[in-house]
Amino acid sequence: MTFTKPFKTAALALMITLPAASAMAAGNNASLSQWGFGNALGGGQFGNDNTVVVGQAGLANNADVAQHGDCNLAGVAQIGSFNNAVASQDGDCNAVGIIQVGNGNSAESHQMGAGNVSVFIQN
Secondary structure (H helix, E strand, O other), X not given: OOOHHHHHHHHHHHHHHOOOOOOOOOOOEEEEEEEOOOOEEEEEEEOOOOXXXXXXXXXXXXXXXXXXXXXXXXXXXXXXXXXXXXXXXXXXXXXXEEEEEOOOOEEEEEXXXXXXXXXXXXX
């Protein structure tokens, strides 16, 4: 069974609904897709109501997302082996979702504040 088509469909839907923008003030959106081997990402957002979406397909991928403020949303989808995702959020009412499909994956979520939510799906 292949997960490529559902992953591409979900990533495309997220990218269409979340246009990329600067991430240094409130209400910003950022999205990134990486297709290939040995990819990495690091980024941060400051302020409230920020959104980041990351899609990675391939081997040896890494994602590191940091958000500071209230009501921020982070989503990471990784397909392949040896992937790693870390999401850090400071503030209230933040949410993070990490989806990993493949072997040897790991996920971390660090949240400080009240009313925060983390969701992991691994296969």
